[in-house]
Amino acid sequence: MDKADILIAGAALNGLAAAVALAGPKARTPLDILILDQADPTKFSRDTFDGRASAITASSRRMLEALGVWEAIALHAEPMRDIIVTDAKLGAETRPALLHFGEEDHGGAASAFMVENRHLYGALLDAALASPHVRLKTGTRIASYTFGPGLARVTTETGEDAKASLLVAADGRASPARKAAGIATYGWAYDQTGIVTTVAHERPHHGRAEEHFLPSGPFAILPLPQNRSSLVWTERSGEAQRIMALDDAGFLAELSRRFGGHLGEISIAGPRHAYPLSMQIAQSFTAERLALIGDAAHVIHPIAGLGFNLGLRDVAALAESVAEAVKLGLDPGSDAVLETYARWRRFDTAMTAVATDGLTRLFSNDNTALRAIRGMGLRAAGSLGALKGFFMREAAGETGRLPKLLQGEAV
Ligand SMILES: Cc1cc2nc3c(=O)[nH]c(=O)nc-3n(C[C@H](O)[C@H](O)[C@H](O)COP(=O)(O)OP(=O)(O)OC[C@H]3O[C@@H](n4cnc5c(N)ncnc54)[C@H](O)[C@@H]3O)c2cc1C
Known part of the structure; x- marks a missing residue:
């Protein structure tokens, strides 16, 4: 049985960012991380894999700097x-x-x-693999999950077992870990x-x-x-x-x-x-020995380019909650850590999801009345319309209590 302090399911953008935040070159109290993905993340940096580019907001850039990965990303950022x-x-x-x-x-x-996702994957993977505290197991799907008592356990389809104090689910919108824990989602396509x-x-x-x-x-x-x-x-x-x-x-x-x-x-x-x-939010971001991050916790419309930025905020809040607990000699997967994390992320996520959904509905419609309201609403508010205020706050990362990583400080 493989053992680690924390298991991360999913080695895409949010899983890799979590590994770097918890155990990367700048982590003050690096933990032992095992990250598992059914796919091979070295393939994610090929330009045929994803095709997307992400808008990285000012606060996310500060966080990527604090994680020591921005220098590599900046070469490809516009x-x-x-x-x-x-x-x-x-x-x-x-x-x-x-x-x-x-x-x-x-x-x-x-x-x-703006950064093409292939460069984000590449820089985060390099930083994760450069850490002596991160191990990566790829090409094997996690087939079963056990949460508690005291530990999270996973078994891969090839029969390998691993256990840790906490499982971080960064396994995407269909999140098998979320489903195994019985956490339902709200939302619509x-x-x-x-x-x-x-x-x-x-x-x-x-x-x-x-x-x-x-x-x-x-x-x-x-x-x-x-x-x-x-x-x-x-x-x-x-x-x-x-x-x-x-x-x-x-x-x-x-x-x-x-x-x-x-x-x-x-x-x-x-x-x-x-x-x-689609829009989808998990009814709970945590369960016993489990924390959801990124698309496993929330999926929003890309209208404002905020999905991964929201995932980075999860990573920052989780890394800080875990680091604080570990400093006090507490277990990184304890209820206290999970409660702090869930409380921290719930309101910000709900606000961003509601605002994004509202924008999508307002602007995906050719109704003449709506068109007029859009023009009036945005022009009447002059240079600081609702949309502008929303974008500016999000870009600056001014919503809620900001985790240290988003302020550019290591944890
Ligand atoms: C069109 C579009 C444009 C976007 N533009 C932006 C933007 O400009 N800015 C922005 O911030 N966000 C943007 N986003 C959102 C952003 O791309 C996503 O939020 C982000 O990629 C989600 O990453 P993730 O790591 O959470 O999940 P995923 O990328 O879905 O990764 C999940 C990983 O888990 C692995 N996995 C799943 N199940 C298992 C299992 N059982 N065992 C092992 N491994 C497993 C998968 O192989 C995968 O690698 C956009 C999204 C879309 C659709």
Whole structure:
């Protein structure tokens, strides 16, 4: 039987971030971590694996710095200097901005950084593997879970057992660990699919992100290094299926209609992927000897690019709760640690999920009255509309009591 202080199920973005926070080069009281994934995470940094890029907010960047991984990520990060929000009709000659956020709204700094997920996976995996306290077991699915008394235990499909004081479930939206613990979820599917790809363009984007709210959902053009942009193109799921099945020329034609001509000639510069979109929150973030983080705890619409940022907040709160307990000689999987973690994360998660869901509903609709309300609501509020305030608070990480890692301090 393999033993560790903490087992982490899932070695994708949140599982790796948790391993680095709990036992990476900057951890003050590193614990012994065993991280398990059915997939091989060295493959996650290939550009064919995920295709997504993530908007990393200011507070997440501070945390990645505190974890010692930002330097490697920064080589591939594009500062988001400007954000334009528009709901102009497709084919409109101009796309007037409903809302604009510039560097002046963020004290002269970029509001966020765009990073392709492959580089996030690569940097986090390197940092995890560089730690003498982290072991990685891959290519084997966890098939069974036991929670308590006193320990969490898992058995893989190849019959290997492991036990620890705590199991951190970073095993994604379908989270087998969450299901094994009998934790239900609230939520709904949006009947929307996010088509993701990368586009190269003739003219520079100058760090400008565009969120174009179309009736089927948002079409986001997000700046990447070297005259490239990442697209998150939301469509009703049936239509997305049709678009995904098009050949390259047909796909580019559909894309070009939505993209507009402002960046000159465009070409496809990455694989296409389709992600069904939903909102889902676990009814509890903890159970005996179990803590849920990332998509295992909450899935939100990518409209505001906050999903992984929310996961990092889980990691920061959990790492601090565990570190405080360990300093006092307490068990990292004790009820006290789990209660602190759950209390810390519940309100912030609910607020972000509700705000994100509201935005999705308000903007995924071509109803004339709603269109007018959108224009009135956002313009009447002048330069600080509800949306702007929401984005700015999220970007600065000002919601709730901020864990130390998000303030840039090690734990
Ligand atoms: C279109 C789109 C755009 C997005 N854009 C942004 C953005 O701009 N900014 C942002 O912050 N967020 C964004 N997100 C959200 C973000 O990508 C996710 O929140 C994040 O990737 C979730 O990571 P995770 O590690 O929690 O889960 P996952 O990536 O789902 O990883 C789960 C891991 O668990 C493993 N696993 C599962 N079951 C088992 C088992 N039984 N045994 C062993 N291993 C197991 C899997 O193999 C997998 O590696 C976006 C999401 C979408 C869909």
